[in-house]
Amino acid sequence: MNRRRGVAAVLAREWQRLLADRFYWLFMILLPLLSFAVLWAIFQQQVPRELPIVVCDEDHSSLSRQMRRMIDASPSVRIIPGNADFAEGQRLVMERRAYALIRIPSGTQRDVERGMTARIDCSYNAQFILPGSLITRDLSQVLASLATGIDVRRRQGQGEPAAASLAHAEPIRIDRHILFNPHLNYITFLLTTLLPTMLQIFILLTTVQALGSELKERTVEAWLETAGLSPWRAVLGKLIPQMVVYLLVGLFMVLFLFRCLDVPVRGSIGMIVAGTFLFVLAVQAVGIFLVAAFANLRMATSAASFYSGPAFAFTGVTFPSMAMPLLGRLWGEILPLTHYLRLLVGQAIRGASVQVSIPDCLALLLFAAVLPLVSMRRMGRVMRDSRFWGRS
Secondary structure (H helix, E strand, C coil): CCCHHHHHHHHHHHHHHHCHHHHHHHHHHHHHEEEEEHHHHHHCCCCCEEEEEEECCCCCHHHHHHHHHHCCCCCCCEEEECCCCCHHHHHHHHHCCCCEEEECCCCCHHHHHHCCCCEEEECCCCCCCCHHHHHHHHHHHHHHHHHHHHHHHHHHHCCHHHHHHHHHCCCCCCCCCCCCCCCCCHHHHHHHHHCCCCCCCCHHHHHHHHHHHHHHHHHHHHHHHHHHCCCHHHHHHHHHHHHHHHHHHHHHHHHHHHHCCCCCCCCHHHHHHHHHHHHHHHHHHHHHHHHHHHHHHHHHHHHHHHHHCEHHHEECCCHHHHHHHHHHHHHHHHHHHHHHHHHHHHHHHHCCCCCHHHHHHHHHHHHHHHHHHHHHHHHHHHCCCCHHHHHH
């Protein structure tokens, strides 16, 4: 049997298995698309708004009421109606009915009128990093604007010109330029990276299931005979249908991000498509390696879950890779997901040159080429040795 005939025969056999087993279509199409839809539903608002906070106004002055109005006008927060006392505000924060408690002490306006420094207390739960950072950012902006306005009016009241008053009130001004994702859109930030994370999990588990089930069900002998007794042809013919389906799902993911969700594409779409293809092959190569190493469907599935489940934490998206210990950085580097996200974010959001993403493409290519070469000798022994067949 020649090479082409062996692969073609395994392809035909695999399509029959795919059509007969709902598991594959569930994991290859339905669940990936469903996970995309669920993640989109979570982040469709794009930017967190109207986070509830409590304001305890002990001053009851015109200044405190102005401060309250300015805080409530901030887009990220919403003041819970009423003027809670400090104990009630603490209770609301402890019960997670509010994300922060802002206290305006008695005598705030008096201290400001006397030229003294007034202090506003903000208590928030730093365990919730996102709400805490948004609230403190908006509160800092409000208080800075209010303090600048008070200082300018005081200086103008002393006869100082308006331009000079503004310059003295803010002698050093930060001219900030947000390079990427200026609106802090969480579709651009998180959804762009979470969708490939889900795709990696499904590709890896399906690859392990496809290869490991042949061992568990003792169908390896028929599989090898169909491939002309070549482990390479057997594995290649088995994984090509999955590769085609997952490539289509990956391209749909890219289309969904860039056309339906309006994630910007500032770089090369061709590089993104090539990276998606290599990403699918790289994750399948990891699946081959796990099955060959454990020669057991149950153990290989557990290892795949351990490998891909926490992968997102090591990619450097939410916690910077440069700040991780050496072990964390090394773990991130042995994940195809890490290199694909660098390529995707670099080309889509940062608009990096093609040369910048070539190392990540080469890393994905190394996964796809080297892991099968390392694994197939062991895989061939496992496929030919009946002692590995039928293990649960």
